[in-house]
Amino acid sequence: MKLIRYNPVAKDLWTTFDRLNSLRDLFDSALALAASAPLGYREWFPAMDVREDDHAVTVELEVAGMKKEDFDISLERDVLTISGERKAERSENTGESFRNERFFGKFSRSITLPTAVDATKVTATYNDGILTVTLPKAEEAKPKKIEVGVS
Amino acid sequence: MSKEITQQTTGQARPIEYTTPAVDIHQDGDGYVVEVELPGVSKSGVDLTFEDGKLIIIGHREQKEKGGRVLLQEIRPADYRRVFDLDPTIDPSSIQATIEQGLLRIRLQKAEAHKPRKISIN
Structure with missing residues (x-):
């Protein structure tokens, strides 16, 4: 890819073509990268929802057909990382494939938590293909109501 | 069940x-x-129907009341639907399905008449 000096005065046609070429190179390299990994084993990112209420931050990750042991959840300071590996279940009877839309292999997702949480009270459940991680807020991060006495 | 749901x-x-x-x-x-x-x-959220040579798969998400402030929403709340034309060699009465951790696994068998058969020579 070439760098082209920005020159608003030059309205030369060839400069425009040069720019188009470098744009095409950019697309080509992105396509080559995507095509290099075998189908179904590309890097993938399961969909994630994050919610916050007065008591906790709740993170949901959508990954069907996993085993609970294959998840790895870690909390480092204020960064929560959920990673894991989904393995394809194939037996010796498995023959020709007609559709391969599912993703397999390793994934990892991290988020920076909006508030301080109590690391000792973090819980996780895996149900119907959705991993739910509940991170109760640390006492100092919870909203407090301050009673003001009038005397 | 199938008719009503269809x-x-x-x-x-x-x-x-x-x-x-x-x-x-x-x-x-x-x-x-x-x-x-x-x-x-x-x-209970899966509706699996076989009609006119088509296998209709519908998945209803469990609607849960989720409170609080949304910080990130990537999960689509819509239900799932997918339809496949089944090969006529498949025996509709053989269709079996199981669901485990959100992965629906449907087994389809070919009708006896269409299964490969080894012919022995006398």
């Missing part, structure tokens, strides 16, 4: 938005295995 789902006046689930299909022995990703759908 009428219910096809007789809708307004169009419903569905998510198309990811599917893997592969041969397994004499039949086929169809794996459909339906995260968020429990056993």
Whole structure:
């Protein structure tokens, strides 16, 4: 890819073509990268929802057909990382494939938590293909109501 | 069960938005295995119908009341729907399905008459 000096005065046609070429190179390299990994084993990112209420931050990750042991959840300071590996279940009877839309292999997702949480009270459940991680807020991060006495 | 549900789902006046689930299909022995990703759908939320040579897969998400402030929303809340034309060699009465952790696994068998047969020579 070439760098082209920005020159608003030059309205030369060839400069425009040069720019188009470098744009095409950019697309080509992105396509080559995507095509290099075998189908179904590309890097993938399961969909994630994050919610916050007065008591906790709740993170949901959508990954069907996993085993609970294959998840790895870690909390480092204020960064929560959920990673894991989904393995394809194939037996010796498995023959020709007609559709391969599912993703397999390793994934990892991290988020920076909006508030301080109590690391000792973090819980996780895996149900119907959705991993739910509940991170109760640390006492100092919870909203407090301050009673003001009038005397 | 199938008839009632079909009428219910096809007789809708307004169009419903569905998510198309990811599917893997592969041969397994004499039949086929169809794996459909339906995260968020429990056993009772699956409607599997065979009608006019078509296999209709519908997954209803469990609607849970979720409070609080949304910080990130990537999960589509819509139900799932996918339809496949089945090969006429498949025996509709052989269709079996299980769902585990949001992964629906449908087993299809070829009808006896269409299974490969070894012919012995006398």
